[in-house]
Amino acid sequence: MSTEKLLEIKNLKQHFKSGRKGVIKAVDGLNFDIYKGETFGLVGESGCGKSTTGRTIIRLYDATEGEVHFNGEDVHNVKNKEELKRFNREMQMIFQDPYASLNPRMKVEDIIAEGIDVHGLASNDQERKEIVVNLLETVGLNEDHANRYPHEFSGGQRQRLGIARALAVDPSFIIADEPISALDVSIQAQVVNLLKKLQDEKGLTYLFIAHDLSMVKYISDRIGVMYFGKMVELTDADELYKNPIHPYTKSLLSAIPLPDPNYERTRRRFNYDPADHDQSEEPEFREVRPGHWVLCTTKEMEQYQKDYPVT
Amino acid sequence: MVRYISERLVYMLITLLLIATMTFFLMKLLPGTPLSAADKLSEEQQAIVLEKYGLNDPLPVQYFNYIAGLFQGDLGLSFQFDNREVTTILLERMGPSMTLGAQSLILGTIIGMLLGLIAAIYHNGVVDYGSTLIAVIGKSIPSFVFAGILQFYLGVQWGLFPVALWEGWEYTVLPTIALAIFPIAIAARYMRTEMLEVLGSDFITTARAKGVNRFGVVFKHGLRNAMIPLVTIIGPLAVSLMTGTLVIENIFSVPGIGEQFVKSINTNDYPIIMGTTLFFSFLFILIILIIDLLYGLIDPRIRLTEGD
Amino acid sequence: GGGDEEGADEGSGNEGSESEQQEGEQGASGEQVLNLAESAEIPTMDSSMATDTIAFQWLGSTKDGLYRLDEEAQAEPGIAKDHEVSEDGTTYTFNLREDATWSNGDPVTANDFVYAWQRAVDPDQGSEYGPYMMSGVIQNAEAIAAGEMDVSELGVTAVDDYTLEVQLEQATPYFESLTAFGTFLPLNQEFVEEQGDSYAQEADTLLSNGPFKFESWDHGEGWTVVKNEDYWDAENVQLEQINVNVVKDIATGVNLYNSGEIDRTALSSEFVDEYRSSEEFQIKDEPTLFYIKMNQEDEVLSNVNARKAIQHAIDKQSMTDVILNNGSKPSTGHMPEGFVTHPETGEGFREMNGDLITSDLEKAKEHWSTAKEELGMEEVELEYLGGDTETAQKIDAYIKDQLEQLEGLTVNVTSVPFEVRLERDTNMNYQLQNSGWGPDYIDPNTFLNMWLTDGGNNHTGYSSEEYDSLINEANTDLAQEPEARWENFLEAEKLLMDDAVLAPLYQRSVAQLQKPYVNGVYVNPMGADYTYKYAYIEKE
Amino acid sequence: MENLLEVNNLHVSFDTYGGEVKAVRGVDFSVKKGETLAIVGESGSGKSVTTKALMGLIPQPPGRIKEGEILFEGKDLAKMKDKELANIRGKDIAMIFQDPMTSLNPTMKVGNQIMEGLIKHQKKSKSEAKERALELLKLVGIPNPEERIKQYPHQFSGGMRQRVVIAIALACNPKLLLADEPTTALDVTIQAQILEVMKDIQKEMDSGIVFITHDLGVVANVADRVAVMYAGKIVEIGKVDDIFYNPKHPYTWGLLGSMPSLESTEDELYAIPGSPPDLLNPPKGDAFAPRSDHAMKIDFEQEPPMFKVTEDHYAATWLLHEHAPHTEPPKSVQARMKGMASGSSEGDRK
Amino acid sequence: MENHKPSKDLFVPVDREAEEQHEIGRPSLSFWKDSMLRLRKNKAAMIGLVLLIIIAFMAIFGPYMNEYTANEQDLSQAKVPAKVEGLGWLGLDGTLSQIEEGETVEAAREDALARFSNDEENTEINVLNDGSDGSQARVEAIHDPYAAKDINNNFWFGTDGLGRDQWTRVWEGTRISLYIALLAAAIDMVIGVAYGGISAYYGGRVDNYMQRFIEIITGIPNLVVVVLMILIMDPGILSITIALVITGWIPMARIVRGQVLKLKNQEFVLASQTLGSSDGRVIRKHLVPNVTGLIIINTMFTIPSAIFFEAFLSFIGLGLPTPTASLGTLIDEGFKSLQIYPFILFWPALVLSALMIAFNVLADGLRDAFDPKMRE
């Protein structure tokens, strides 16, 4: 993992109109960077804005405010179509629902080749087919599958197809929006292993969105915890699990059941109440410890630093 | 709620105004004159008569006068019925049409819903096929054919009900039945499909898991949910029953508005055509509004004050 | 009558009954109640505004004009006891009876006529029939209608309450029968003005001075008239009540008739087959003619041979026997059978002039080939403007088929509503047109004067000096000489046929069923279709 | 203790266009009073069908119970008529469904939905039923029950709805509670709360619970015993500790191995390859064999019987046969077994 | 527990081929093939389909199956019922019958004969009940109009009031009705799909305005619009079609809009967008194929309504100009003589009803076949 920033997100905001006057602040001022070759995990409860963050980064939504720099260029300021296409090749996305993410009326070959077609990456059908077969093999499927339709595949296989589709344009950055949440436990590992393998082979960078914290911990180098459109804590994966600082993170971690009866018998859960925070000032995202960021007020920061366990 | 309704009413007014405008200009495209004895009169004489109705004014002036009249609730005077106010004529003719429309709508939807219900409960059984057949036939046989047969057998041959005319409740029986066929077919189809779908949904399983019996499941849990989509089609259905009944009105000699409308078209009675159009549109929009309110009653998820 | 539309026959005279209750009280016990059906609502009961048969029917039943038509369609006294005509035939002085009253008790006076007639031509009133019937007949009517003169200038004055003097533009031999026409009915000025806009809108906003008066009027549904006890001739009126229902569908009418709810119903050709041999079946002849108008401004139809071909090509007998099947007769000229008779001999016009145009395909084909030669055309396409009613469409389909027997002729039928056809007629925007005409008064003139060069209803481009002079002479110089006038008309009709201005089709009749116990109903050739004044019910 | 529920050789099939789907192919298990039996297994393995069969809620057609008995307090539910069953449903046996968003009637007030069963089974008057409904809502931790009882489901959040579903199930103090993935649709925090509520109630009422899930974490949390299902069969059943710390079936290994623990190192997760079998044509022999790393020839020919491991631990795999070569679970599973059994590794977590 | 004693040599590990793990057993089926399979299993729909094919075949070839043309008239052969050689037992023997009651047999006989213009020569009288038991006498008269009118050839569906061959007219009418309906449905489809698709895909303000427009249009009852359109245009096939289309496209637009709204947020559409697909591509490749099923179903429902509406227009006198035959005009004509010559109405009504039923059941079947929710 390098320290070169691939992606810089500055004060990203995404507000949706709801009804006549209501506004949903799905994402409300995010700041974080993603380094080349790392896996950045994003966790948080349902509806906290994780998907919106991912989709805004990849420009499925126009950001209400803020900047997304990819390799130093502001993605959201590109107006030129060619430029945009370039970004589309660099940045790809894997979706949550393996059933909804594949067009049921298209053959696997055409699904995977969509990127190839859009960007004209194959000069003829022969080449196109070769690329597709290659991709299928990369994700652990084979040539026979190219002529089938998505409904003939199981969830795990579908997710592989989704990955193959994303890989077709040879991206350097992939946003994986809960790629395994909808899968069977037994299949989840297949997909996670595949993602890791691809990362090793192709030097990919991931933004890995999930709510299953044990998986996130396993796959991520650094993890950001979101709560109501805001990032409340961001640090190394291990650090987060060992020394969670923000009370919401603590509560979240304490709620995860682990496949270990003994542990479960002793686990204690913490409740998180946003009202417990120091209300005297607007909280800000601060570096409480090197590389460990927390959303807090100055007062809280002092407190957190004091409480931090000495190792 | 009140705000919602008043907003809708304002919107309705604008729509009506647009419709009035459209029909007004459409009307001007109609060939022919509204004069009933145009063949007797020289062109000068015709012009004099038309003058009396303001039909020689430039179009914008006519339009302005018409709209101005509208705002005072004045739809103008009929040509074919000299000097009679369109409003009066509409009010008179509305009654029978509405009566028939409402009766057949109620009868039709109730019978149709029952048929659909039975079909859904005894899914794939003889009853199901039977009721589906009735529904298909109801949709496939023109109502006037059905009406003719009803009149001949139930009226003339067996003398069960008055053959035609409009002189009391018993006179509404045959036309109501003739009209009800279509809503029966539609309601039965919808009910069946929706009920089947509802019966397959999770909350029905929950209800059954509670120990609710079949009857309770269908009537207490299924019906209301299955009715939601039905309500949507009842709107247009109601309008077409209350306005498009002219064939039935003709056959049973019912002094209704549909028949009047076609007559007006044939005689170029612009004020009545426009008045009827506006009235129909008004009725339509009003029914849609009522249906939307009904939705709120049937489906608590729809809150009219929320969202848009 | 007037510009007639085929299909108006569909049910002009279906009848209906009143409520069960009334039937229980009166109908069943054989009382003097007549149950009728009409095919449409009464458009208006304002005699100035009336234009159609239903309005004239019920105006005629509830009102008396100066004269009314008797069984033989001759004028019989109404409000007028008698009248004198001046030497030059332009001044009529009517002596009114003094015992006639309105149903509100007011006497019927000469002023009621003056008011009514003035109102009919007053441009502010917007009457259509007023100007039509009176222009060129009553002095100054035309100018008044055009707004160029005050209504008070109309040639009608009340000499006293019971003496009415009418000044005509010129001698008008048929003026007497005109006074029986609806537009000439009197109006009670005080009442009409009091009611204002609502005059004649409801049963209680109109007055009657005739045999019957309105008891109720449910618009769209029907109406009931009852015997007017204050009628001057009430002792001759036997019917107590007439119930009328609006019944639009022929089959419905027949069903109602069969279930005993109405006493008379019209039959369409299909039903005629079923009821032809019934004792209750009857055919009502009408002096209404149907014919094809041919636009002479059209390239093809400007050719007289082409027109003659069309005149002869159609097998009219089959048409009346099979399609119409209601007693209608093929017409062979432009004067209905049994309409007018020679002033002296009493011989019928039709009989005297004979069958001018007969069906003769051979002849038609001859004319047609001549025409094609003259025109230098092999293929001819003509548009045929027809009505949109059931009967009209059938007839038109038949005529298309018949005409296409002429080699190289293609006929395209366009079916349009009556109003549209009239407009296209006025603008002469047609080639062939199925047209009809019923008389407005009893005189050959009503059929023949419209083909004058400037005839209000010509619209064929036909212009013949000879024809014009024949008709004009008949109406001016010969106005006082009935026989010579008659000759002129005979001449004129022949000329009309010879010039092939139109192709006669048929004279309409109406087939109907009428209960045998209905008696004394007169059928009139113009104005109101029926006279119920003398009708009575006679059940065993 | 006596078995509250005993299921013997249950077979359930669905007749579809494609043919007969043998969704459950011979399932045996039992549940005692106060005990929680968790059923795990991948999607489509027949967990829901099994529980629905217990309640007689298999849609018929296309489904039918082909064979087997379901003894509830000694009576065979499989042979009962729908009418009789209706008297047991909701009263003695209650069910909680997976999706709180769809398992409540959207057009009926929440209160009425809770009261419905009470009025039917306990012949309570409306006001009594309402009392009890309020009590239940309080019990499952819904604040403001007086308000809430008059509201409709859409006015509740997902977590609260699931509580309502639980309240409905608990209304008549059922002896047996069938919970079909009651928390899968919920956030972890809410899931944790719901699980706590359920456990509290079980303690109070001493009811038996059949808990379906595929989340092994949840299993570890709630279960006394665990049944692992695969392709319509139970392939391993035993005490929770047996299953987690001494699993015998390769599928169970796969399940456990594919869950990363918070401690797990960088090595690959153990992934079960392939995809589940097609129940239209279940494979001969051991259904799991095609996906098993340890498949033997016999697996493709004969179905393994249930081998007894300990008194209450059984597994259906030929690996337990005396002739079978000794096979060790994959490393990741072993590490977990060791680490966890010692119970020490979690010590430093807060 | 079973007591197996399997042989020892079975306990040898086997090598799995990696490929095997991802084998799919069933044959590949596209969505369409799958749906068609399902459709084929739906008996009612298949009957509907066969019926439709037959009717369509007859509409195309029926008029040429005998020597008559649709507009050829012969008044001397008017109003005879259907007569088919060899199908007399089906009632197609070209006779009319009438049952009359009367006080005496003679009276009844007279009444019955009167019905057929007292044409004794060609009327056969059967006494059903001679009234000797005190009840009314009943007499059946069987009239042979073919003999009476001296017609030697057979009319398979009889003739109408102008002596035109009903067989030819009915099939020609079917053709025209189908033509109008198909044309209207096709135009509805094009406009509706484009309108609904654009409205939903671009969403926001565009959608808002387009929806308001639809609301206004629907505010005017379609009868009114259709009638006005027909009056303004010259009557004819095209104007009726256009009139039908004027409001007919709205349901399609609504359905497509709803579906596209749902689809455009589906992940596969988003995926395509992240790949940089143009709007055109997304619409063509992802949206259109996924609404096709619904479009077809809706079109299948539109066609019968259009046929019906055309019949209705004819019935109120706004239909096709004479002498063009359509099912509507034929039924309208036949209806007038329903009580006397029911056979004139019978054939077109039968074909119309069959057509309606066929379309309706087929459309139902297609809906079941396409709708994944109905998959069992």
Ligand SMILES: Nc1ncnc2c1ncn2[C@@H]1O[C@H](COP(=O)(O)OP(=O)(O)OP(=O)(O)O)[C@@H](O)[C@H]1O
């Ligand atoms: N297109 C949209 N329009 C309006 N609101 C939206 C839209 N997309 C998301 N939201 C709202 O924004 C908030 C955040 O949604 P988002 O999907 O980003 O959450 P999430 O963290 O991904 O949740 P989950 O874990 O359920 O996927 C939610 O309240 C959601 O309802």
Ligand SMILES: Nc1ncnc2c1ncn2[C@@H]1O[C@H](COP(=O)(O)OP(=O)(O)OP(=O)(O)O)[C@@H](O)[C@H]1O
């Ligand atoms: N109504 C039905 N018709 C046909 N097949 C069915 C039906 N219901 C269930 N099945 C089949 O039965 C099998 C078992 O399904 P079941 O719902 O029990 O799985 P499950 O273990 O509960 O899975 P999940 O974890 O996804 O809920 C599946 O293959 C399913 O396809």
Ligand SMILES: [Mg+2]
């Ligand atoms: Mg999300």
Ligand SMILES: [Mg+2]
């Ligand atoms: Mg399940």
